[in-house]
Amino acid sequence: MLLLGGDQHLWTYPGNWAQPWVPKEQSRNLRALAASNAAVYGVLTDGRVARLNGSWSPSSSGSWSPIEGSASWGASELGVTEDEHLLVIANGKLRLFEHNALRTLDCDAIDPVAVAGTVGDGAFLLDSAGTLYFNGDGRCDKVPAPAPLRRIAASSGRLLAVDTDGSVWRRRENAWARLPPPMKYQTGQAPVAKQAQDVAVSPYSTWLADTEGAIFMLSDEI
């Protein structure tokens, strides 16, 4: 798991023995981050999009290779599909990076603010009103959602979303289910339900960040 911290630096989890998070050594500050099993891309503070080379294990420092010409893209958000296609929200529109160029996709009429890649050019999109769309199969479809959404993350067969109220939802086989809120345990207090702020997925786990910046892992994925 990689985390883009509030300090714009990359963190990795888990670290070495008894170190839950360790800062990943790298020379660049980042604005945005997206990763699949084998590929990590980031938007550097100068606006360029770059790929992380080398392992992202705690012991590997790695390095960023900027994509030529990406400074002019106006990249704000990234997504990576399972088959490692890079999706970019460039100047407010969804694009696929292919053959060293950005390609227009079916959802060109949408002004997305968030993207979550699936497979091929498949991607879920959110517009600024929190409406969900799916780009893929040569179409751009509006996807019914239980509430306006704020953040999304996707993997094969599942979509995770945080709505504007901080509730967490999972969509699987076209059905939405509200997931339990992250519970925070503090000394002297009964457990308190927290609002989610962001969501991410790894192959078998779901990760949440709450509004106070704490990270949670969903305890039962099934």
Added chain:
Amino acid sequence: MSTEVSWELALIRSWRKLALICAAALSVASSLWQLTYRKFVYDFVFNPNWVNPESLPARRAFLSFVAVAAVAALLLSARVLIQARRGRTTWTFHREAFCASLFVLPVLSVPEVEFQHPIFTALLILVFSLAVSWLVTRETEKLRTLPDLSRRQAQVLVGLGYATFVGVIGFISYWRFITFHAEVCDASYEINSVAGIVRHGYPTLSVAAFFFDGKPLPGPYFINHVPLSEYLFAPFFFVYRHGSSVVWAQAVVMGAGTFGAYLIGYKWLESRLGGVLAAFLYVLTPSVQGFCLHDIHANIVTIPLIMLAVGFMEVDRYKTAFVLGLMTAASREETPVYAIGLGLYWMFSTEDRRRFRYGLALVLISGVLEVFFSAYLMPHFGGQPRMDHFNFFFFNQRNGGSLIAALLLNPLGALMSSSAEVKLEYFAITLCSVGGLALWGWRAGWFLVPALLLLIPAGNPTFFSLGVNYSAPLVPAALMMSLAGIRHFWFGAATSEPEAADLLRRRRIRVASYVLASALLSNYLYGNIASKTYKLEYGQSPLRRENQRNYRDIIGYVDTLPPFGNAEKLMWEVIDRVPKNVPVLTSWAINPQFAHYDVALSYNYSGGNPHPEERVKYTIIDKLPAFQVVTEPDIAKLRRDTKRWKVFYENASGVIFERIQR
């Protein structure tokens, strides 16, 4: 003619009662306020220098509670003053004192108080228990006699205590096992060992393959430990060849100390009532309960063995007691030291020559066993006793001689070492569970010998964490000294002269109610039988399935038992699909569930040569959400390695890879 006394005299006579009425009213008001505004109690008590702005409305509301209490106190005080004016000179105080102590209970129910502030908590337990004791003693004054229990009644009560311990603690430890909260260290190790005893006749080990470079697996466990007490668990495993049978077996064996405690109490307190009291105290001891939840360990079995040995010796079953003493000595490589404490106690606690001889024999045999285990048996198999937990030595060498020299020649250093904060906290938690009476139980102080030898030099905080097996040496000492302390107050100094039955009855009710109150409160806070929390995870991170509440990053405890949900059910489906007793390599979280296989290695842990992946036929990796020990990269790696591995079975909780035969 008026009999009224002056106001001054009335006040002089009644001020104690009036003060206690006010204290009781304030305490009741405080209790109700704490229960209403639980959210603010912790900071109110433990961060008194900070007034949380959010708590201001609650603080103002407190004044309303106090106002109501003040009115009640005024009315009650007026009644007392009128009584005093009419000439009354004495009143009882016990009810007011009890009410005045009530305000400690809501504080103790606040999450984490007991582990964040153990010494403060111990004081509150003792104060409340004293108030309970006073109340019960005074309220039962009309009882003319305190009849002893019949033999049948005592048997039923002790049996109930034992059944409660085995039923509740066995179930929680079983639940811990089936919900994948057991750990490689040391559930896998010891289940490996017990299975080895049944299959090969001696304890074996495979999960720690790094001990056996180039050698066949499983190897003899004696390279790491000498867990002979696990022969007691073997019959359970023989009947049902599954790791869970060992988990239950441990609870069954640990609970057996209840019977030893009964025998000790029966003889020392000269009544069956005293025996039942001692048995209940054993059942309620948080440490004993916790040991059963810290996976499986051979050394903790010495606790019931010592209780039984002392108990049988007290009822003059010398040979049985001596055999139990030998079993204590032979439990594990360090337990001869525990048995030396037992032998010394038999030698010097009475003037019974026969008991002295058995004690002497036990000390000598234990000494020989200790040398045999540490200087012959373990080295013969390539190992040696571990000294890396100790940090108090006389020379640079970390060995037994250097350690004993430090204890003997540097007593002030030993004292300094003993006063580390974590040690004081552990002593407070341990002692308060029987009301601190161990401090009056020096008659049984011989049991402190192993505790001092093993705990003073230990620098690792896990030695001083409730339920962690390293702390086992102190528990027999705490139990025996507590029972001796109860005896001290049970009879008191006046036993040499005829003491009225009434006085004796009162003394016994006072002591019994005091220790039971402290034991019940300690069990609520630190135990696991109908307790505030469940202490499920032990050892330092990263080995955690939960991340709720933590004591010093050593004990992970939870408010409710974890669910046995779909993820766990599907994981068991995966486990059940694996062919029986083939060599397997598993992820960390599910290794204990395979540890009854002859060869069950743990991914990224077992190591050794040949590499674990070369030694097995199947690799089973879980997909359970786990803190800090992640498995996703392992699954990805094996999926990519299509020349060596193919998926044999997979569901949403785990995957079985079968090794492709070349």
